Amino acid sequence: MKLSVIIPVLNEAPVIARTLQSLQPLREASHEVIVVDGGSRDDTVAMANQYVDKIIQSPSGRSRQMNAGAKLASGAVLLFLHADTILPDHADQLIIEGIESRGKTWGRFNVRLSGKHPLLRAIEFLMNWRSRLSCIATGDQAIFVKRKLFEKIGGYPEIDLMEDIALCKLLKKYDQPLCLRQCVTTSSRRWEEKGLVRTILLMWFLRLAYFFKVNPNQLARLYYPKFE
Numbered sequence: 001m002k003l004s005v006i007i008p009v010l011n012e013a014p015v016i017a018r019t020l021q022s023l024q025p026l027r028e029a030s031h032e033v034i035v036v037d038g039g040s041r042d043d044t045v046a047m048a049n050q051y052v053d054k055i056i057q058s059p060s061g062r063s064r065q066m067n068a069g070a071k072l073a074s075g076a077v078l079l080f081l082h083a084d085t086i087l088p089d090h091a092d093q094l095i096i097e098g099i100e101s102r103g104k105t106w107g108r109f110n111v112r113l114s115g116k117h118p119l120l121r122a123i124e125f126l127m128n129w130r131s132r133l134s135c136i137a138t139g140d141q142a143i144f145v146k147r148k149l150f151e152k153i154g155g156y157p158e159i160d161l162m163e164d165i166a167l168c169k170l171l172k173k174y175d176q177p178l179c180l181r182q183c184v185t186t187s188s189r190r191w192e193e194k195g196l197v198r199t200i201l202l203m204w205f206l207r208l209a210y211f212f213k214v215n216p217n218q219l220a221r222l223y224y225p226k227f228e
Contacts, residue, residue: 004147005031006079009037011044012042012084015084017047020033033053034052034073035054078144084189094109108137110128111185112186114187123200132179135176140184149171149174157170160216161210161223162207
């Protein structure tokens with residue numbers, strides 16, 4: 001079972017090389033890595049070129065970029081990975097064995113944040129716990145899905161924020177997720193740059209607003225202050 005790892009990027013030069021280097025064992029095992037650039041103005045594309053099977057351009061926005069990558073993917077399973085997230089060792093085996101042994105069609109990993117602040121341990125615990133109870137994953141948890149199911153639901157809803165939640169709501173109509181306990185490690189930079197407590201409150205507010213049907217494209221302007 002072949003995996004296609006799809007990574008949406010936009011000005012990710014500081015982190016992209018490390019992420020892609022960590023994926024080379026997957027490429028050596030005949031899986032593919034696709035980077036979808038949303039118009040980077042730094043060296044992201046040049047730095048990524050030697051480490052991937054395909055680099056494509058797409059209109060910016062994670063949902064649009066990931067859908068564009070999925071259209072060109074050849075794997076039976078699509079794995080959507082953030083540019084600052086590192087998969088655990090043998091991630092391909094964990095996914096394939098989990099899907100085959102449990103008859104699942106999609107899933108995610110637990111997440112660990114890279115920083116050392118004690119509050120980050122509480123944040124990641126709550127993220128993983130909430131995800132397991134709600135069957136909703138975040139993009140930080142490296143969502144994977146069989147390509148046939150992804151195509152059946154029409155891919156990611158092309159919205160500017162909360163695309164991961166919207167996708168999971170569609171997926172769980174067909175199957176409960178495979179919740180792998182092994183952790184991906186994602187950068188805590190957004191939490192630390194904006195302030196841990198401030199970021200927690202912002203995320204709670206955004207999720208609550210989305211629950212009450214506020215347009216996610218409007219919410220994106222709160223999450224991305226320079227969003228246009």
